[in-house]
Amino acid sequence: MTYVTPSADRRRLAIDHHDQRGEFAALWLRERSPDADTLDPRTGQRLVEAAELPLELNIHSADVVDGQLYLHFSDGHHTDFDLDTLFDDQAIDPPKRLWNANNAPRPVANFADALQNDTALSDMLESLHRDGFVIVSGVPEETDGMQPLIDRIGPLRRTNWGGIADVKSVADAYDLTMTQRGLEPHTDNPYRDPIPGYIWLHCLTNAAEGGDSTLVDGLMAAQLLRERAPDAYSCLTRVTPSFRYRDDDTDLESEGPLIELDSRGEPVRVRYNNRTERVPALPPEELEVYYAARQAFYQLITGEELTLHLKLDPGQMLIMDNYRLLHGRSAFQLAGGVRHMRQGYVDRDSTASRRRVLQQQLATPQPQGEPA
Incomplete structure (x- = not known):
């Protein structure tokens, strides 16, 4: 059964x-009316100027017939909503699965399958969204072997490093990534605006001693910090350090809190990059609080409780959510062999769009006689 109940002033x-309940503002329903006078049938874009609708707008009548909600508004407009669609429209992306070292998932995908089959590609992108990473096997062991799969999702994000770049030890390294040094858990490129959304790390050779990849679920770390040290958590959501990178040809700077919240007050992004962080010259008492909070967060993201250890084999690729996961590596010795990775970036908007469109297409029945 469905029940609709206007408020006393009929503005809600x-x-x-069924098993869903919601309260909707009359003005919100009016500006989203799914009729051709309000929304363009082809683009779904609004045709009326929402800011010109009367603020005192209310609902004259509301009736439900066969799953359709029929509304008559005080400005004279009539429309109807499909109730299932109305509630579906309130749904957000599927939830993320937070993890620690003990319950960490091992989402996997096959390069050729994802390249050739939409269902396999959709499954790969859903795993990436849910778990924050996915391990792809069967990637051609060529310099730009991952490029065809990137092309299936969105454009490669070019930076001052180029497109797909080498990650290996070199003489006179201009970045610590290019040394044999171990790297603490970190966010890539927090000094960019926007920060690259997804990191694609393709293994060509990994015979060096050490050089294991490490992953930490930064959203799980934020959740644990909120539970165990709420004052530290609150501090890291408020203080906004900057991050800066400079070399002979590049000068990049951006800013943001180590734990960023969404509109509902929930952690949505983490930033951590010791090498490029620049904390503003706050009053000393505020800095003391920040430094203690940062240390508490650091202890979480470097502890074994949250750290997943991986060693990629040649032909494997690790795709990581750079807004959620913190990644690092152990130090390696070239005496044991060569460690050669190739790395590229793909932005969040194109990745999310591809995932949602595939999901919609695969959920839509195909006409008879047409291939799925």
């Missing part, structure tokens, strides 16, 4: 539909 409408 409570809807009980």
Whole structure:
């Protein structure tokens, strides 16, 4: 059964539909009316100027017939909503699965399958969204072997490093990534605006001693910090350090809190990059609080409780959510062999768009006689 109940001033409408309940503002329903007078049938873009609708707009009548909600507004407009669609429209992306070292997933995908099959590509992108990373096997052991799969999702993000760049030890390294040094868990390129969304790390050879990759779920770390040290958590959501990178040809700077919240007050992004962080000259008492909070967070993200250790084999690729996961590596010795990775970036918007469009396409029945 479905029940609709206008508020006393008729400017809100409570809807009980099966096992779902919601309260909707009349003005919100009016500006999202799914009719051709309000929304363009092809693009879904709004045709009326929402800011010109009367602020005192209310609902004259609301009726439900066969799963359709029929509304008559005080400005004379009539429209109807499919109730299932109305509630589906309130749904956000599927939830992320937070993890620690003990329950860490091992999401896997096959390069050729994802390249040739939309269902396999969709599964890979859903794993990436849910778990923050996915390990792809069967990547051609060539310099730009991952490029064809990137092309299936979105454009390669070019930076001052170029497109797909080498990650290996070199003489006179201009970045610590290019040394044999171990790297603490970190966010890549927090000095860019926007920060690259996804890191693609392709292994060509990994015979060196050491050089294991490490992953930490930064959102899990934020959640644990909120539970165990709420004052530290609050501090890291408020203080906004900057991050800066400079070389002979590049000068990049951006800023943001180590733990960023969304509109609901929930952690949505983490930043940590000891090498490039620049904390503002706050009053000493505020800096003391920040430094203690940062240390508490650091102890979490470097502890074995949250650290997943991986060693990629040649032909494997690790795709990581750079807004969520913190990644690092152990030091390596070239006496044991060569460690040669290739790395590229793909932005979040194109990745999220591809995932959602594939999901919608695969959920839509194909006409008979047409291949799926």
